[in-house]
Amino acid sequence: MRLSRLTLTTYFALGSTCVLAQAPLKPVLEEVVVTSTRQEEALQSIPISVSILSNDYISQLNLHNLEEAAASIPNIQMLNDAGGTQLFIRGIGSGINFGFEQSVGTFIDNVYYGRGRSTRSAFLDIERVEILKGPQSTLFGKNTIAGAINISTAQPTAITEGYVNSSYTSEINGKQITTVVNTPISSSLRVRAAALFYEDQGYVENTAPNGEDGPQQEEGIGRLSLAWSATEDIEFTLKGEVGRYKVIGRNDMISLANPEATAIYQLYGDPNFTADFDYKKASRDLPNRPQEDLTQTQNLQLTSVINLPNGTLRSITAYQGYDAEHIMDADYGPIPFLDRERHEDHRQLSQEFLLNGSLSRSVDYFAGAYFQQGKLDSHQTTKFMLSSIPLVESRLVALTGLAPGVMDADNVTHFDQDSHSYSAFASLTWRPADKIQTELGVRYSKEHKEISKSSIVAAPGETVTDPERAFALSSFNPISPLRTPPFSLALANEYSYQKERTEEHWTGHLNLQFIPSNQHMMYLKLSNGFKAGGFDEDNALGLEESAEFEDETVHAVELGSKSVLADNRVRFNVAWFYSEYKDIQASTFDGNCCFIVGNAAKSETQGVELDIEIALTQAFTLSSAIAYLEAEYKMFPNAACNEDQVLAWQADSVNNPSGSRAGCKQDLSGKPLQYAPHWAANMRLDYQTFVANNSDFRLGIEAVYTDDFNIANDQDAFLKQESYTKYNAYSRLTFAAWAFSLIGKNLSNEKTSNWGNDVPLASIGFSKTYYQFIEPPRTIEFQVAYHF
Template identity: 45%
Template sequence: MKSDKKPNSAHTILAIAVAITSPIASAQPMLEEVLVTATKRPSGLQDVPVALSVMSGEKITEQGLDSLEDLAIFMPNVHIAEAGGGDQLFIRGIGSGVNYGFEQSVGTFIDGVYFGRGQASRSTFLDVARVEILKGPQSALFGKNTIAGAINITTAAPGDEFEGLIEAGLEPEFGHWNITTMLSGPVTDTLGARFVIKRDETDGYMDNTLLGQDEVQGKDTVARLVLRWTPSDDLDVRFKYEIGESERVGRQNMISIASDTAISLYQTADPNFSPAFSYNKSMANVGDIRSDTDVHDSEWAIAALTIDWMLGEHTLNSITGYVDYSFDNYLDVDYGPLAFLGRGRDEAHEQFSQEFLLSSPTGGALEYLAGLYYQQEDLQHDSFTDAILSAAGIGNGNLDATGVGSFQQDAETWSTFVQLTWNASDNIRVIGGLRYSDDQKEFEKALYASDPFTSERNQQLAGIYDQILNFQTDHEFNSSGAVVCKTLAYVCSEFPDFTNKRDETHWTGDFTVQWDITDQLMSYVKIGNGYKAGGFDENNVRGRVDQAAFEDERVEGVEVGAKMDLWDGRARMNMAAFSSQFEDVQVSTFDGNSGFTVGNAAKAETRGVEIDGTIAVTDALTLSGGLAYLKADYKSFEDAACSEAQVVDWIADGGTRPTCTQDLSGAPLQFAPEWSANLAAVYYVRVTDTLEMKFGLDAMYSDEYVVANDQDDKLNQDAYWKFNARIQLANIGDTWSLALVGKNLTDEKTTVWGNDVPLAAQGFSGTYFQHIDAPRSFLLQARYNF
């Protein structure tokens, strides 16, 4: 949604860059070293030839960040948000569209275990040590589905001393509260344990005036047990087990723009309906035997076993992971008060993975890291779409139906990789990584029309929904081939040569030259490639055999960077310039009526510059910030789906809705602002001999960006600033603290997702829904350590 503010982005952000990197005469404070695992070995941030952003667990807690979506606003060139049917993760303008068959362009790893489903980004943060955002292709060390980057999350482990904490937060205006309890310490001389549990509840910041309820109501409970066994100096074994559940009622969306025809239809259900981009909404789901409001419930169980074994001077690492994740939801997909379209999904995802790493000692002329990876996953996805068209004045009940669908996929991946580091001299290193991957997938899919709220097939309704309403087509894909039933006469065609299996192999890797110009300045040049696996379209509602599968997506990129320590260790600044070429980009675009067009765009390119820096001005004052310039666009995309305005013109000229295409060559990618930045200041003041105060201020900027994949400018987000602030009172020993956090202090209204309301051809053309971000809020925090 458009913001009222029009900041001069280039001048403002360049001024910030100068401010955070200019020396200020003072005492001689020192910055602490930041340790990361971006190279599969613990290393200092300034020693790693990778562009990455890091946020500590302390910062996450202080800002009251609950998930990756909350964190993304602090990271230039990073976008993580909930969309219409799933979650989206984008780095540098590259991400995955909304389709449950898509793999992710940004891989998420928690304690070394890969999480392949987009829903993982919704999981609440719990006892996080740090989050690393690696930008650019990372396939040599992290494997497939990291063509845009990787999110590397590390959680806390048991320490050598007993410790505990009770931490609570309260946001009274929106009924939001949470409480976390943690106990950690040694159980025996060789065994340590850490247990943490968190409960989080909220009433939400939206007001659904039609149903008289606040949204999004949420209840999250998550608990984790970590055991660490160290029987000798050569063996370290860690076991983690986590369980959690999440319940959601309502969504943060509303109809922001509506045609006169749509408004008149909506006002038959709610006379007070008026479209607006605001925190008020008028929405009801189908109801009857379903829910009359949006619901989304999920639960998960995660187990991970990590073994670090010293074999002389070598180290053997084993990471075994098991993830069992499921959710069920029922969402209003007409987005308004008429309550005539509702879609429910039940998903169960089970994944097992095993990785072995063998690393050589460091410091010699040649170092190496070799690995073997295996992953097996089962995905079961059942869906039902209730189309009660009579509630919208379409038919007298004779057209009401439910579309019953299923999608099952079994996937198996194995890969092997090696990375060699040649220390050519004391200050030059040459690093090469190579990975071979094999991905196999097999799927079954079915969709058919039935009588409302039943699973009984109705061929007459199926013919109407295919031929007249263009809503869906009965079909079935499996190992025997494909069957598609079309037309009013319900004529079925068989495609025995159709295959429901994919097998693709890839060689990927990267090559880096790293040069320590001085003891305080490191530079590097990195070239590499990567891929995102192909797959099968879960949302292929028209049963298009030729579009049942989509191909793998590939990238080749180059990055030039520098990392420097300045002013005797009291400041650091990192820079990276990058250019990446993407082939066969996977895209998913809403067709304006009922489904999404899924396929591979021809080419895309991203290039830009990123700068971040930190200055310890004094022992009491620290400044930090980041700045990113990004140019991301399609180099060739000649058959993209049309926007609704283009469809209207196309039909007026005698065309049909399914045949309308546009050329998006040269158009910008989604969620790719040209400029983005953040600036943070932290200041400590000693109040008494036993008390101190801590003041924090964060400013985040984003240039305008495209939201809809069809480039409909009605949904574009204009440039904006957001400001957070925090005041904390604590005792010197940090036994306890009290704090007040203010978020989005200027109450900026922004959007992260929007699209056309379905059934444009039935009177809803020119009508749009949008998701709205949280308004200004204040959070009280209390913490007690023991």
């Protein structure tokens, strides 16, 4: 787990002969202050396992976004998959379904961002990133069942300052420029403006005719923050931000294809097609539907702080929204016969009040109330052009008696959801003795969701906006198929339904701390949490048993110790954790068209996390993080089968005379969770020296190790990511106001995958054929910055 970069509290004035004459100062570690408890506290004093990414560390390696940052932290996995964003902590995360909420809550400047897409954008003027592990439901609220990510942006200050940073990255032809300006307008009003522009050409070559290389990124973000000190005790901060994030093409490829699939790809798509896991692929889109992913965000936030005689009152009012358009090649290969287009519109309004203070010298309190209103509208079109593969179509024509072309279709679905969340919490911290501290917290939460969902299957290009056809019977029957179209593969049905659900939860935590000295602290934390239930946004067949999934819950215990040793030269933190999850939400691809959504009965995670930071000398600092994890299903008897199991099921003519895939189930009890490597580690060595007046040189190298782990939830052996070690490094020369940096990432050029699955339509010739997403190759980045 990547803790804050170690810095020395010794300062040098090299231009002063009297300072140069002094004896060398002892190297020590700087105290790290975080807001992981929603209040500013020293990292070593809080009873939580936390990983910190400081502004210094982010800038040294120029970590572009949260996905890049997470790659360096043991027990953290983040990925942008075929259409969404997944985030896992200690093996717990959200699967593939746009109806799922996050298992890891993301907070930016104390505002909850409920959709993964909201956090895809680049880091801009970030002060620090805190990753809290384990349930955080009392202080942070819902959907923090696995943990929380707490991001703080830089705030306006009373100093006129700023910088311009420009960089170029090899391999992807990446160009970035970032500008930040901070200035006081008056003694009480301060302003900070930041902007970022970025583009690259991607790192995967598409060899198919007219294929798009990818993932080509274009990004622009602008932020303006105003801070006004109305009085000595009243402060207002207004922040507005807009962003535009576009990706052309993708980094997916068919990494394995059976002989029949290979022949089909070569005959009807690309005669030179070969399946491989490399930085080349063959993928073709339907006409006038190139692979693109465009997200436009708008965020507005007002934070008010009032200092009271014995405490502080904060009000956080926020609006956030995004509009997204996404077109993907859903067959992943060189034959343009299956794609999916999604339009997504999300709006969220939230209000939170936080009150903290002291009741006496030994008792502190913290309380809050939260309201959130959200609206999600999703419009999806899946185009199926089986006529693009005459060989496969002719087989189905002979089998079904349908005419050629009849099986081509457009499936259009609408998913509209309105949600309201209410919660309130309170916690008390009591210090009965000098060396003992205890904290008890509790939160009540209530959530209500209403959805309307419909599906239409039409001939290609057919107008499908007839409301009578789209919503017939929906007000009389909660789920009512309208008709089964002449769509022999049964990839989708026509249906329409409306549903609603309300759930209430009590969550809390108990922290016990023993503090024998200012350098040592031991803690025991007991907590529980929940992740809200909801509705299957995909549910292509309109199956009532798949329309809704239940909330999941967790009970957790963490035992830890935090120490500062050797005259503040060593920071040593260790934590053991155990969490039991019930009704965990799972999503597994059925090998044909759809993800099967349900609740696994029981899962457990346990392990140990160790962090060590050492100021070796005034010039050298060393940090290391090691994590051991056991995360498995304790009870999941009816999980979807992987492809090998499906083939065995279909071959069993006694149990499965029809050859259907639908009845195949496997028992995942005792099997590991996704993204849960047993071992993960990070080691980093930093060097800093002053070379002249107002000039210094920095050098750092980082090794990131990850044990093998499962990518697909069905435990398919082919999709296991083998263990690997990646190396990153940086060097920076600062001279007066200028800084010149050279940054290398993945220097060992490891080819790794963070997502993959079966290619759709295994039953018509694509069995044992897989696609995978490949992560970036080795890149070298040159950066120039001017500070003023």
